């Protein structure tokens with residue numbers, strides 16, 4: 001039987017695996033953790049809506065034995081000549097590989113940013129952000145320094161805005177538990193561009209801004225972060241903001257493996273793929289999600305979970321077809337909408353072309369979770385994750 005290796009168990013990787021499983025094709029999945037993470041909902045974990053552990057699931061629970069062999073290893077390279085994916089612990093020979101390693105934070109060379117900011121990247125970093133904010137509030141009780149109560153979020157894309165909404169809804173509880181005046185903490189969301197959430201139509205951007213500002217988030221557009229020190233954010237205007245917590249949500253780039261392995265990449269390090277999601281350099285290597293540079297209607301696709309899952313599905317189907325010597329299918333992305341949560345009960349977005357906001361948008365966002373879990377493994381997956389997916 002052909003050897004198929006899936007590198008990475010993010011959205012693209014696990015959906016590719018489900019597709020291979022359906023086709024009766026065995027595969028090896030190599031991932032640095034033994035679990036799959038619900039990356040798009042990590043803001044909820046960071047804001048303490050549920051325990052961080054509720055936002056992950058063991059990969060072995062997603063796939064049925066004996067279709068999939070799950071290996072916990074950190075992938076460090078890919079040797080195209082030897083047809084091997086290299087991990088820290090072992091090497092994984094393949095006849096077909098699906099590269100689904102996701103993205104890494106983009107720091108744009110801003111001094112101090114990587115060292116002194118936290119990033120919402122994983123269950124562990126969500127847990128770290130949550131614990132850090134709690135410890136800053138405790139520190140305020142000791143020395144009375146107001147900067148402990150200031151959280152600066154760099155970037156007002158979907159990640160920054162969703163985190164700001166979740167955080168502001170958590171603060172009353174945090175203040176009450178620490179006996180802190182709820183009027184004292186401050187959440188600043190700094191955005192270099194003139195507007196937040198450029199992915200949404202203007203009236204929804206305004207709506208999102210107004211909802212968050214009413215809740216107490218200070219949104220500052222046209223403010224570019226140029227340097228970060230320990231507990232200080234420096235703006236292009238010369239202003240320095242002292243903050244106990246600095247969270248960077250200013251953008252992502254592809255996992256570095258692809259450029260290091262010599263694939264033809266775009267400026268964000270994403271490998272160029274053809275219509276079938278094969279690397280243009282090697283037809284036995286399929287690339288999906290944030291790692292793939294796929295152009296549709298003249299524009300590169302954005303690195304989103306819904307597209308990663310769609311690409312994973314197509315890559316899984318195409319690998320199964322290639323093994324059976326059947327024709328491959330071209331990938332046609334379907335952007336079904338974009339939803340941003342604005343805290344625990346509000347949201348904003350566009351669903352199948354229809355703008356939505358408020359509780360309805362929040363509920364639509366919850367439904368995307370259920371839909372995804374059904375895709376992964378049907379109702380058994382929902383019951384396993386009922387805490388994370390229960391409404392407040």
Ligand code: NAD
Pocket residue numbers: 040108110154155156157158159160162190191192193197199223224225226249250251252302303304305338339340341
């Ligand atoms: P992003 O690139 O979409 O947004 C980053 C923001 O940071 C931009 O608005 C940018 O102008 C700003 N920025 C960059 N440098 C700055 C600086 N020096 N100072 C201040 N602001 C600066 O990044 P993201 O929000 O992490 O999203 C990454 C991808 O993931 C996107 O494609 C997004 O659509 C997707 N995503 C989707 C969802 C969802 O569907 N709900 C949620 C999160 C992320």
